[in-house]
Amino acid sequence: MPVKKRRIKLEDIARKLNISIATVSRALDKNPRVKISTREKVFKMAQSMGYMPNQIAKSLSSGKTNIIGVIIPRYDEPFFIEVCRGIDDYAREHNYKILISSSRNSFEFERDNLIAFERGLVDGIILSPTHETEMFAHIRSVIKKGIPVVLFDNIREEVQGADHVLIDDDKASFNGVEFLIKKGKKNIAFIGGIIEKKVFQDRYKGYLDAMKKYNIPIREELILHCESLDREFEDAEIQNFFKNIPIKPDAVFTCTDNYGLLSMKTLLKSGYKIPEEVSVIGFGDLGLGEVYVPSMTCIAQPTYAMGQKAAELLIEQFNEQNETHLKKVIKLNTELVLRDST
Template sequence: MGFKKRRVKLEDIARKLNISIATVSRALDENPRVKQSTREKVFHMAKLMGYMPNQIAKSLSSGKTNIIGVLIPRYDEPFFIEVCRGIDQYARKHNYKILISSSRNSYEFEKENLISFEKGLVDGIILSPTHETENVAHLNNLVNKGIPMVLFDNIREEVSGADHVMIDDEKASFSAVEFLIKKGKKKIAFIGGIKQKKVFQDRYKGFISALTKYKIPVYDELVLHCNSLDREFEDKEILDFFKHLSITPDAVFACTDNYGLLAMKTLLKTGKKIPEEVAVIGFGDLGLGEVFVPTLTCISQPSFEMGQKAAELLINQLNESDEVDHQKRIIHLKTKLTEREST
């Protein structure tokens, strides 16, 4: 027959040792007001009984949880995984843990998650806004309440008082397409994500700017804005895109590594030679491109560093004196083109 084990509380330890709950609490906090011998007895009994401190209860007295809330649009995107790794590495070095949640690319879920964070679970927030986030009033509201915040990646509008970490997506895309043009490519396809997302808008602008500068025609038929937010359906969208083309591209600029790899998979299935017939460039350089055959040329985005910088900015905010007005910081990280076999 099973049984339900009750969580061990401070009063249980106090009863066993025949001392006050206040003494147990102070002993576990290593308060010097409690004799060393008593502290040792309390720690020994707590361990023996399997006591685990209630972090939320502790935070009520200290005003801190030492937890950073991280809100990302999706879990299955390698870019966000790398950013979270960077945040976690820096945070742990500075005695913080991270709590990751996903908005599932929904503005409403983004607001719901932030309300949960606001209720005291976290000391500060690192956020990548969704493509639906056109109104940032909810973010300004949190900052105005004194909650430290850092934004990264898809920043449509600056939030006053929040630090930002970003790359120049338009410039990076321009350099990728210019690279293809200088290799003699004249029918360049574009594969991007959902049109409403700021980063994809900027990458499309870079694509158009490069073609315009070098007087290369823009073929509307060779432009795909994927509407799917699911990897399985992204694969189908890209397959359908190439299947129905009447113009054969000699190059593809893909706005993510995933789009680039899916494009190469489709092209190879249809008998195209890469890079002899079609060159392909991806965006991100998150490791997958190096294991595919042929390996994928990419715009290398410093995703891990982006996470580290976001965590650094937030922890700096958390360590600022309440008497000091926070001076907003915006960090622009550099990208580079990493050439491999696909070009």
């Protein structure tokens, strides 16, 4: 049975070279107090023995880990994958790595992940709050301890000391629905996500505001707030919605790409012609809408740029000299990308 190899420590190198542990540590840190010849011997011995520096020990002495903690509600959402890609690319350009954790759409898990990061694993935190997050005391507690924080996407209330990166969901939704109205659509269905989530509340508000501005009746039977957080059940909710809808819609405005694609699939199977009989707009523009047949018109949000900006703001906080951080709120622009579904 193979014997588990023990991790090589500084004292093992010191014993081999018959020098002090302090000298080995200084040599590996390229301290000029150690002669170049001794440093070379230490580096050569460390390499031959397979020594790996203990990052936690180094961070305790330097106060830095060069790691950014990222907390997202779910791993399987294209939006969060793309945001994390933006964070990671910007962080690596500035010699930081990221550590990603999922709250699984649970406030309890979000708080637990934040506490774990707070204990010295990371230099700062980028977080997208869950739809369950109604109180922000856990985030304020981290900020009070001097840990930089940036919030993005689903921000229910402003948190002093934390930078915010988001889009104007209300305005983006309004513009999409207004486009449909100007095309002569009147029976516009709305499909959004769980109503407790701030971004879905804002997108619903944009829909309502556009309908009211143009004096179009708002019919409850044309509105669906999906309750599921699982794609399989989202599909079933949307199928059931269109199966039982009493009014034939001439347009569908949806709050995510996934809702838009699921709506198109159901409508096509039900015999609707897109866009001749019904137009469909998705929200996100994360790739699939472009390759679907027919291709889907989308409100494109700058998801990758959102990640880059979040990382940029966090690293700026690392380099600040002021003890009190003045919160920045960044709102990124969206764009309506027209395709075959409208």
